[in-house]
Amino acid sequence: MQRYYSVGSNMAATDETSALLRSFECEQNLLSRPDGSANVRQGDTSVLAAVYGPGEVKMSEEIIDKATLKVIFKPKIGLPGCAEKLQERLLRNTCESVVLAVLHPRSGVNIVLQVIQDSGSLLSCCINAACMALVDSAVPMKCLVSAVTCAVMEEGRIVLDPDSKQEKESSAVLTFAFDSRENNVVTCSTKGCYTPEKYQECLSACGAASRNISSFFRQAVERRMSKEL
């Protein structure tokens, strides 16, 4: 087993500007049992994702013309509740829209996400980790998905990839996931109140940042392939 480690250096945040993302790190194939695994770190936020499948699926959950996707979201502390169910649904639907499930009928793909550290932008980190783990497991996908969180501060400033302190001080937190082909919005989840104009502003800011993440994903895979050859 070989681990593959990549760091997004071009995205490291500096003090003078908050328009950049925090340091972005990704480690693939670090667990031996799952078919694919990845650890994505955005600043101090860290999520470990594992993918099992395509494999056997429970009879009751079997879908005859495509694979059944299942996401298990494990919070850092405590038992998963209603809020985690909503997260799971969001993550599952996001993955479903990029995985080519029709190629594996009557089988199951399980994605397990373990939160290691939550210091802001957790949802986007989860989506990114799930995507990288899927890539690592070689489940067929039509495109990649990259997620970015942004926070609208009280004075109207937009901060990309906020930490938990910034999230707490902000008036709204928006998370977007984009597909890597046309950069359209796959998933959107928001907290707090904001105007439609601010929404568009956040959307274009996150869209631009997601291109960086997409190209980082591409680099990570390329680097890995070149090592394997």
Added chain:
Amino acid sequence: MAADFKTAQPVEYYRRFLKEDVRPDGRELGEIRHTTLNIGSITTAEGSALVKLGNTTVICGIKAELCNPTAEEPKKGFVVPNVDLPPLCSPRFRPGPPSEQAQVVSQLMADIIENSGVVALEDLCIVEGKLCWVLYCDMMCLDYDGNVVDTCVISLLAALKNVLLPEVTVNEETGSPVTDVEKKLPLNIRKCPVATTFGVFDDHYLFTDPTNEEECLATGVLTVVTTEDNKICCMHKPGGTALSESRLQDCINRALTRAEEVRKLIDETINSVER
């Protein structure tokens, strides 16, 4: 013949209709089903509302109880929403613990209440650190024909506007709360959130207010919740077809118009109810 075709090829059946810019139930793509509202239908609850959106029926009852605020937030009361999707409303729900769908909708309701600030939790405080109200908002779906989120939000808002809370005073000597049933006060509703759900079919057609069949066939859904000051308080798009910026903006504009209509309906109904 048409029924056979629909059973055998549901997607193709829908496609044929949508090509002509009409839906099988006769609606246009942007048309919303008839909304019926009955406020104050449950006399034993502090506030209640029954909403019908086409066939989808949701009844919301609000019970108020007295409790102690938490030590962290001594000035705040509680609003606890719960959505029940019983086996009665659709064959896809089984008896037993709440289904995933019920949990997801409940959580979405909790998020909408928190994000929009429909009720300020400070208003529910009676004695700081000692006594506050907890509002149990139970929404029960009686008929599940799609778009249960929009229906739940309307029923919740209408029921909250219908809430009358008795005045509570604390007995100086015993320290126990005394409720004055004669004197009832309405709840201060700060914001009026209204949800609008859109469905995407075949990665191209965008339609509002999907029915159950349409929800099953849709390649993606999007829910936009707006308040009366033209702000968005929840934008929920759980995966599905990727949408461009311009289409999202189109959805927001349509949601703002729809919200205006619903608010008018609720206000008219509230005014017609005798107290």
